[in-house]
Amino acid sequence: MSATRQLLRDAADRLRAAGVASPEHDAAELLAHVLGTTRGQLLLAPEIGDDQQQRYDDLLARRAAREPLQHLTGTAAFRHVEVAVGPGVFVPRPETELLAGWAIEHAAAITAAGETPVVVDLCTGSGAIAKAIKDEVPAADVHAVELDPPAHAWAERNLAGTGVDLRLGDLATAFEDLAGQVDVLVSNPPYVPLEAWESVAVEARDHDPHLALFSGDDGLDAIRVLARRGLVLLRPGGVVGVEHADAQGESAPAVFSDGARWEKVRDHRDLAGRPRFLTARRPR
Structure with a gap:
């Protein structure tokens, strides 16, 4: 040997x-x-x-x-791009590449029709999703927002020179200037229930920002905000994709199925067959 x-x-x-x-x-x-x-x-x-x-x-x-591998190397691969990561920002996971791919497919279809897609990434963290979308659909008009200043600093570094419009702000109020104009809304929000603290992997629990992990008693607080905000930002017929925990394959889509505000609500599984993200469309 x-x-x-x-x-x-x-x-x-x-x-x-x-x-x-x-x-x-x-x-x-x-x-x-x-x-x-x-x-x-x-x-x-x-x-x-x-x-x-x-x-x-x-x-x-x-x-x-149990320090994250990506903190030790300083980078994380995400689809066809690489982002710098370290203390203060959520490390993007491979599962999220499927959600990004969904957004890319929708943006690319709009581009193929001769139009410029407007894409918004809420809770951008390191900027991985926004960077991947801009990389694979260069003609897209991509916007991203992050609430946490340390994470925003990482996103600023990763999105520099890409043409992505990055802002520091709250997903509940961001991009008022784009209200009713967005074609594709995408988000990997915090979704871990507070009571699930001990079940979170050590690498995430001890090193990822808690603001990026936990979202109320049932983990759905941020997703509820997204369901409301999406109706403001998306144009009629616009689509939204939101990642969630594998245990939320019914409860997360139910947030969007409540009432007649959204249509075509469905859930999607990751490569391991686990529930991973939901999609929905704003009625025309």
């Missing part, structure tokens, strides 16, 4: 013992980060030096203490 393979095996065993959910992946990502290469090129990289070994050991210790 090569020295690199043995190094990775030992590192993965160390992370596994610490309860890390993806020990092999994280061990390889951290080593690639230290060596300035990619996971796919690790076995072709030169033998690790003493200084690099020390740095790798330090990063492994921090990951074993």
